[in-house]
Amino acid sequence: MSEIVLRFLIGGAVVSAFALLGDLFKPKSFAGLFGAAPSVALATLALTLSLEGARYVATEARSMVVGAIAFLVYASVVSWVMMHYKWRALPVTASSILLWFGVAFGLWCVCLR
Amino acid sequence: MKIHVELDVVRQTKWYEYALRFLFGGLITATAGIIAKKFGPEIGGLFLAFPAIFPGSATLIENHERERKARLGLKGTKRAAQAVSVAAAGASIGSIGLAAFARAVWKTISNHSPWLALLGAILVWMTLSVLLWQIRKRFAPLRRRIKRAPVPNE
Numbered sequence: 231m232s233e234i235v236l237r238f239l240i241g242g243a244v245v246s247a248f249a250l251l252g253d254l255f256k257p258k259s260f261a262g263l264f265g266a267a268p269s270v271a272l273a274t275l276a277l278t279l280s281l282e283g284a285r286y287v288a289t290e291a292r293s294m295v296v297g298a299i300a301f302l303v304y305a306s307v308v309s310w311v312m313m314h315y316k317w318r319a320l321p322v323t324a325s326s327i328l329l330w331f332g333v334a335f336g337l338w339c340v341c342l343r
Numbered sequence: 344m345k346i347h348v349e350l351d352v353v354r355q356t357k358w359y360e361y362a363l364r365f366l367f368g369g370l371i372t373a374t375a376g377i378i379a380k381k382f383g384p385e386i387g388g389l390f391l392a393f394p395a396i397f398p399g400s401a402t403l404i405e406n407h408e409r410e411r412k413a414r415l416g417l418k419g420t421k422r423a424a425q426a427v428s429v430a431a432a433g434a435s436i437g438s439i440g441l442a443a444f445a446r447a448v449w450k451t452i453s454n455h456s457p458w459l460a461l462l463g464a465i466l467v468w469m470t471l472s473v474l475l476w477q478i479r480k481r482f483a484p485l486r487r488r489i490k491r492a493p494v495p496n497e
Contacts, residue, residue: 342385
């Protein structure tokens with residue numbers, strides 16, 4: 231239980247710090263780079279490294295490559311939809327997360343399973 | 344436009360917007376840990392690149408853009424959507440850097456000092472992301488010219 235709380239606190243702090251960095255920088259396309267910063271990964275991997283060791287972290291990182299490719303598809307689709315349809319951001323970004331799940335698990339099944 | 348820092352945004356952002364980011368960031372980090380414990384690191388690793396706070400950040404950009412336009416007496420719907428689109432385009436470039444970060448950790452962490460490997464991976468993410476952003480920025484005027492060019496008759 232205490233490990234989960236620790237993960238929550240470290241994750242919240244690291245993600246908030248990267249999000250704040252993204253807010254500060256202009257132009258927006260540059261600030262957007264921080265939207266895909268390895269914030270969750272840094273918080274998780276640092277903690278996992280001290281608890282489970284390097285081999286476990288390497289396995290997580292291998293799957294993360296696939297997750298990042300899914301993020302690329304997700305962000306590209308969100309960018310295209312917002313530019314062409316001018317819809318509200320929350321429904322587009324939240325519903326597109328299904329796409330992330332589809333691409334991530336699809337690629338994982340094909341490449342890593 | 345050159346890269347610069349605007350501190351006004353910190354004042355524009357409300358306390359609950361910071362709290363929401365902390366909550367979502369903390370939740371996804373804790374969830375990734377629980378998933379890795381339950382289903383193994385092969386599945387848990389996928390969630391290290393989950394776009395957990397992107398919807399929140401995009402909504403924040405949209406709201407700030409609308410507020411800015413509202414102060415000028417405009418609706419700002421189109422401008423807000425464009426701002427989110429541009430930020431998402433930046434995130435798509437950043438995600439290539441994110442994949443490179445993950446690959447660097449995967450390939451180096453077992454053979455080198457783990458903390459040095461993590462530090463090296465951060466440098467890989469930062470360098471590649473900024474480099475790709477610069478390349479995209481340099482070629483943007485060329486892409487616009489190609490789009491505007493008339494289609495030749497066959």
